[in-house]
Amino acid sequence: MGRYILRRVLQAVGTLFLVMVVLHLLTTFAIQLNGNPALAFFGEHEPSASQLAAVEKRYGLDDPCYDQVGNPCAGPFVDRLVAYAQGDFGTNLRGRAVTEIVAQSAPHTLRLFVVVTFTWLTIGMVLGSVAARWRGRPADHGIRFTTVLVDALPVFVLLLLYKFVVTVPVHQWARSEFGSESWPALWFRPSFDADHPWATVLIPGILLGVSGSAAFVRLVRASQLESYSGEHVRTARSKGLPERYVVLHHVVRNSSIPVVTAVGLVFTEALAGAVVTEGLMNINGMGGVLWGAVKGSDVSLVLGVVTLLAVVTVVVMIVVDVLYAALDPRIRYE
Amino acid sequence: MTGAAPLLEVTDLAVEFRTPGGVVRAVDGLTYQVEAGRTLAIVGESGSGKSVSSLAVMGLLGPTAHVTRGTARLNGTDLLALPPREHRARCGQDVAMVFQDALAALNPVLTVGFQLTEALRARHRISRGEARQRAVELLDLVKVPHARERVRDYPHQFSGGMRQRVMIACALALDPKVLIADEPTTALDVTVQAQVLRLLAEIQAERQMGLVLITHDLGVVAGVADDVTVMYAGRAVEQAGVLGAFRSPAHPYTRALLQSVPQLGSRTRLPVIPGRPPGPGDRPAGCPFHPRCALAQDVCRADPPPPLVEAAPGRWSACHFAGDVLRGAAVPAETTPEGDPR
Ligand SMILES: Nc1ncnc2c1ncn2[C@@H]1O[C@H](COP(=O)(O)OP(=O)(O)OP(=O)(O)O)[C@@H](O)[C@H]1O
Ligand code: SF4
Ligand SMILES: [Mg+2]
Numbered sequence: 001m002g003r004y005i006l007r008r009v010l011q012a013v014g015t016l017f018l019v020m021v022v023l024h025l026l027t028t029f030a031i032q033l034n035g036n037p038a039l040a041f042f043g044e045h046e047p048s049a050s051q052l053a054a055v056e057k058r059y060g061l062d063d064p065c066y067d068q069v070g071n072p073c074a075g076p077f078v079d080r081l082v083a084y085a086q087g088d089f090g091t092n093l094r095g096r097a098v099t100e101i102v103a104q105s106a107p108h109t110l111r112l113f114v115v116v117t118f119t120w121l122t123i124g125m126v127l128g129s130v131a132a133r134w135r136g137r138p139a140d141h142g143i144r145f146t147t148v149l150v151d152a153l154p155v156f157v158l159l160l161l162y163k164f165v166v167t168v169p170v171h172q173w174a175r176s177e178f179g180s181e182s183w184p185a186l187w188f189r190p191s192f193d194a195d196h197p198w199a200t201v202l203i204p205g206i207l208l209g210v211s212g213s214a215a216f217v218r219l220v221r222a223s224q225l226e227s228y229s230g231e232h233v234r235t236a237r238s239k240g241l242p243e244r245y246v247v248l249h250h251v252v253r254n255s256s257i258p259v260v261t262a263v264g265l266v267f268t269e270a271l272a273g274a275v276v277t278e279g280l281m282n283i284n285g286m287g288g289v290l291w292g293a294v295k296g297s298d299v300s301l302v303l304g305v306v307t308l309l310a311v312v313t314v315v316v317m318i319v320v321d322v323l324y325a326a327l328d329p330r331i332r333y334e
Numbered sequence: 335m336t337g338a339a340p341l342l343e344v345t346d347l348a349v350e351f352r353t354p355g356g357v358v359r360a361v362d363g364l365t366y367q368v369e370a371g372r373t374l375a376i377v378g379e380s381g382s383g384k385s386v387s388s389l390a391v392m393g394l395l396g397p398t399a400h401v402t403r404g405t406a407r408l409n410g411t412d413l414l415a416l417p418p419r420e421h422r423a424r425c426g427q428d429v430a431m432v433f434q435d436a437l438a439a440l441n442p443v444l445t446v447g448f449q450l451t452e453a454l455r456a457r458h459r460i461s462r463g464e465a466r467q468r469a470v471e472l473l474d475l476v477k478v479p480h481a482r483e484r485v486r487d488y489p490h491q492f493s494g495g496m497r498q499r500v501m502i503a504c505a506l507a508l509d510p511k512v513l514i515a516d517e518p519t520t521a522l523d524v525t526v527q528a529q530v531l532r533l534l535a536e537i538q539a540e541r542q543m544g545l546v547l548i549t550h551d552l553g554v555v556a557g558v559a560d561d562v563t564v565m566y567a568g569r570a571v572e573q574a575g576v577l578g579a580f581r582s583p584a585h586p587y588t589r590a591l592l593q594s595v596p597q598l599g600s601r602t603r604l605p606v607i608p609g610r611p612p613g614p615g616d617r618p619a620g621c622p623f624h625p626r627c628a629l630a631q632d633v634c635r636a637d638p639p640p641p642l643v644e645a646a647p648g649r650w651s652a653c654h655f656a657g658d659v660l661r662g663a664a665v666p667a668e669t670t671p672e673g674d675p676r
Contacts, residue, residue: 231438234394238433239453239504240426242419249452250441257443328443329488 001325001332008321012314019310024077027299032069037061037297059090059300084307090300092293098304101289106308109285111197112205112274119209120216120266124259127213128220129252135225143221147214155211155273159280162207163190191282204281208273212266219262223255230254257328264320267313340367341544342391342429342512346641347404348568349383349390351614358614360386362568363641364404368512368544368561373535375555375576376548377591378565379611384548387565388514390414392431393421408512426453430510434517436501440489446473446500447485453507472503476533495526502534512544520550531558552591556580564588567612567622570642573650584651584660586627621654629655 031037038055039047047055056062060080065073083090089098131143167190174184186199193200227233228251236250237243275287286305293301325331349361361383368374376384389395391406391413405412408428413421425431433439441449447469455465466485473481476499478492489497498518505513515534519527535558538545547559555562555576562579564572564587572585583589590607609626612618621639624630633654645656653659 229396231433231435232441234389235433235439235501235504236441236452237394237422238392238425238431240423240508241453241456242422245452245456249444254441254443330442330490 004325004332005318005322008318012318016310016314020081020307021077023303023306023310024080025072027303028066028071028073028076029069031061031066031299032071036066037299059093061299080303089304089307092301093296093298098301101301102286102305102308105285105289108192108194108197108201108283109274109278109287111201112208112277112283112285113270115202115205116209116212116270116274117263119206120213120270121263123210123213124216124220127217129224129247131217131221132224132228132251133247135228140221143217147217150211150214153211155208156276156280158207158211159204159277162203163280192284194284201281201283204277204283208270208277212270212273216259216262216266220255220259223258224251227251227255257324260320260323260327264317267316267320271309271313339369341370341409342368342546343405343407344387344391345405345407347387347390347406348402349386349395350400350402352398352400355615359402360399360568360614361390362617364565364569365642366546366563366570366573368546370511370544371539371542372560373538373545373547373558375559375562376546376565377550377552377555377562380550381611381613382565383568383614384565385516388431388516388546388548391429391514392425393418394425394431426505427457427508427510429512429514430505430508432498432502432505432513432515432518435521436494436497437489437521439501440497440504442489445486445488446492449489450485450500450504450507453504457508468507472507473500475506475537476500476503478503494522495530498522498526498530499533502530502537506537509541510543512546513538514546514548516548517550518547519554527554534558564591567617568614569622569652570650571623571652573642575648578649582660582662584645584649584656585653586629586659587623589659590626590628629659631655 036052036056038052038059038061042051042055053062060076063073063076065071065075080090087099089102091097092101127143127147131140134140167188171185171188171190174182174188178184183199186193186196187203189196189200191200230250232254233246233250236246241249274285275291277283278285278287279291286309290302290305290309292298293305344364344366347361347364348359351358351360364383364387366374366376378384386395386399390399390401393413395401401414404414406414408424411424413424413429416424440446447466450469450472451460451465454460454468460468469485470481473484478484478496478499484492489500492500498521502515502518513534518534519530522530531554534545534547537543547554549555559576562572562574562576563570564579564585566587572579572583572588574584579588580592583592587607594607607626612622612625618625618635619638620636621627621630621634624634627634631654637654639652639654639656642650642652643656645651645660649660651659
């Protein structure tokens, strides 16, 4: 198991390095083709040559390679890797440390994520298991029909409907009924409130979770159905074990392996959904920071945030792989 | 067959499957008996309904299958008439089953120790230590070396033969009265097959269990079985003591099987006899064996033969001419093969 984890971590480091190379090349070519991003620092007014040079120097954009289209700019890349390795992610155009910005916005995103993942897993496991257990019965048909409905409704439509149709009347009613600081009033606030981070992120998170759960319900159902017809399930029954025990220990347990794999895949999807949700619900999270940074040509911030997101994704992948191995001894001893 | 009261008595069992192409009768009036301390071999070509009938006795048929008639009495209680929950509760302790492919039949993600004792733990409150001890005992019983360490291993870490022993140990965990082994050695090497069979026979004799051994291998039948039931197209066509059946078969199908026994070394599957068995959907009228039967007469094409009749004491056959066949009469010359092994 130890060797397995080590191998996964090494692979992850390799992946991360590749992501950074690609990211560096993309931004380098963007700078070379689009012109100097240091200009963005001055906004509307025209800087003098010396002012521009000072700013360029400060953000590591003074290397002449940025003026030569096609030059991969290996020097600045190595400099940046060294800085990152020392925990220095640079500053944004306004001089705030990237790490500080991320530290402030990441918890909001994380909270959203926790709610989304929890909703998603609960709905998927419960509905998927019920549909598989009563295959072909009304419960199964009902669940499958619902997943199709949910799939037909994209996240942003769901959120728009929620924000502009549901929240306003409900929020107003709850405020007058229970007071503006009551839980119901906070739950249905049309936008995020940093003073009540959990309460105001709860329902958008659940909605995002619901919309992501449809595919997951189907996956859980399919993988459990496969288990139900498996020979080892027949063996378990032949031992006289009660059906409940068989379902728990031989069906759900075995089908949790493909399910865990899917968690890793859907994580990235949830990341995209989180950006949309943050934008719509005015949640000041990583998605918002990234959006602003790209719009403002804030190169260091973009690079820092994307690198961090890549790190998070890679860590999740490792966790999934390790969980996978923990669930399936055949992988562990491979 | 001896005069003792049978332990497991299957009578006139019929099983149907609902398929997209209509209803298919996979087992159609199967009757057999097993007595305590004896081994009954069930032989028959692929598709004759051996597995389906065993699963029916165990109550393990899928949702598309339906037992349309028949009984399976164990010590007098008809298992098939019990509510599903009670039927399930009898599995493992009254009648247990060993499946063919142990790799698929064991759960790949649970330790062997867990699978050996789960039935025990589900029924009795026993401590982890006791369960572990019991698992070790079971592995010892089936002669898996280093049992104490191996209970922690997973099925894929065992060799094929050892895995099949584990499978057998699982079935023995609740000390069943009857064990149904569905081709327990088909997936194994020839040498390993013999070891596993010897082990099964030993345990069966020691515990005075009734053993139903489903097999394709007539050599196995001759070696370990006391009685034999020959199945054809979903029903028993002959039941007898092994010696009698081999020396003087009472059904033309059994005779054809025996006459075509291949030479040693290639005896893994049932010998081929000309023609193909009818599928469950296209059984001919009259005797289902008549298109392939060397003795078929007009009456065979018109009337189905009676279900097992006693042609001689302990010699049951489902053939219009059971008595003649038993006496070895009326065998048309051209079907007598050269070099009959018997
Ligand atoms: N789930 C099913 N649906 C429809 N028909 C089935 C199903 N399972 C089995 N059958 C049919 O029942 C018949 C008997 O099958 P069974 O598995 O009992 O044969 P068998 O004697 O065990 O053969 P083998 O020696 O190959 O194991 C076959 O003709 C098969 O097509
Ligand atoms: S009844 Fe007729 S066809 Fe059938 S086995 Fe006997 S002789 Fe052959
Ligand atoms: Mg079979």
